[in-house]
Amino acid sequence: MLLDNHLAVITGAASARGIGSATARLMMQHGARVAILDTDQDALDSTCESLGDGAHGYRCDVTDWTATRACFQRIAQDLGPPDTLVNNAGITQPKGLLEIEEDDFDAVVGVNLKGTFFCTKAVLPYMQERGRGSVINMSSVSAERGGGIFGGPHYSAAKAGVLGLMRAVARNHAREGIRCNAVAPGFIETDITAGKLSAEQHQGIRESIPAGRTGSPEDVARICVFLASELSEYVTGEVVDVNGGMHID
Template sequence: IVLLKGKTAVISGGAGARGIGFATAKTFAAQGARVAILDLDAAGAAKAAAELGPEHVGIGCDVTDKADCARAIGEVLAATGQIDILINNAGITQAIKVWDIDPESWARIQDVNLKGVLYLSQAVMPHMRERKAGAIACMSSVSAQRGGGILGGAHYSAAKAGVLGLAKAMARELGADGIRVNCVTPGLIQTDINAGKISDDARVKILENIPLNRLGVPQDVANIFLFLASDLSAYVTGAVIDVNGGMLIH
């Protein structure tokens, strides 16, 4: 069965060929969706969309800028006429100790990972509320649940924990309009965000604590986003789905 036939999906942070966002875009396109990739890297977004096929669009967007989110969503609507799905995937991390977090680092990590989820969600709300339909899925992290401890700092854990609260509150407020909001909390997924940052020794130690005995790949997360974006999850809202190989069982 094709799960997203006739649907249009906006995916933030989908420019990187080895990232979770692009894997999600590819998966959605294969399931019949028309995809709009939004990324700070405008050229990368356009290239990624072109790789998926001519009906897909790639648009530059800084999710930390509310006006830019509104502009980008306006461009998507002008091109596609509808948005059924929003995947808030854009994010950045920084591996520093809590005592080294300065105001600029704190602001940058909160802005992209947390404020960006609010602004891009707000940008699709008028359209989704008018149509009384929509599925929004947000990228959190196991770091939010266990307090970091792999690569991100405390400011990253705080931002990703904030995403859980924001998404649950949005789920509560938007349910009456037929809009579902859910989160994923991935463990360690092999992408550019951590490439080259894990030594062989560290990898062995990490694997000791992963019952499924492997690191995650972008497709593992893309498959869960597919579930949350499709009607298979029609009665699921405010949920958090772990995608961590059992690294955290709770």
């Protein structure tokens, strides 16, 4: 299988209908074991139960460096060194620039960008020691076109930040066998988007997407499996858009 003997750490993967748990499930179907990190303990418990043997939950706030470093140490002790890190934890706020207070900015940039930086910093020594690893940063179409549907400017900025970070990690660590790429989803049906639009708004969005449908978490999960696996061995520093043609460069 594509991910035999593979350990993937996926952040923000407790949400039952989210991109992280769909990625964990598909990676497991391809042979991986997964460590899923989240702040929501109840969701972690139920998602691990539904994923079954091979899924391990760790409560961790990725914006807290001390806790994040300790969490990666625990994972290495319990399960061994990670082969893949998916920096998926994220939050958004549908606010305009003038409504964004300092706390809002810190919260959104904290989870999306600082959390990605902390997890990458925590996993890197394990990957360097073995001379291999794949880091996948979850960005957004919002980074590319200055706004998606829900994210404010602080979200666009944070998601653009993870692209810059991804390129730096790709460039600086390629010689060590470590690859880093990003995925930029468009409109994906998860709890981040659920129930926030009227039927008419939803239809308008569907009609504006060239593929004629919104995305599913599995659409994104398939790209993460590809970027984690040896199929993408020579791919680093790349952004993969998963948006049904909603944004074409």
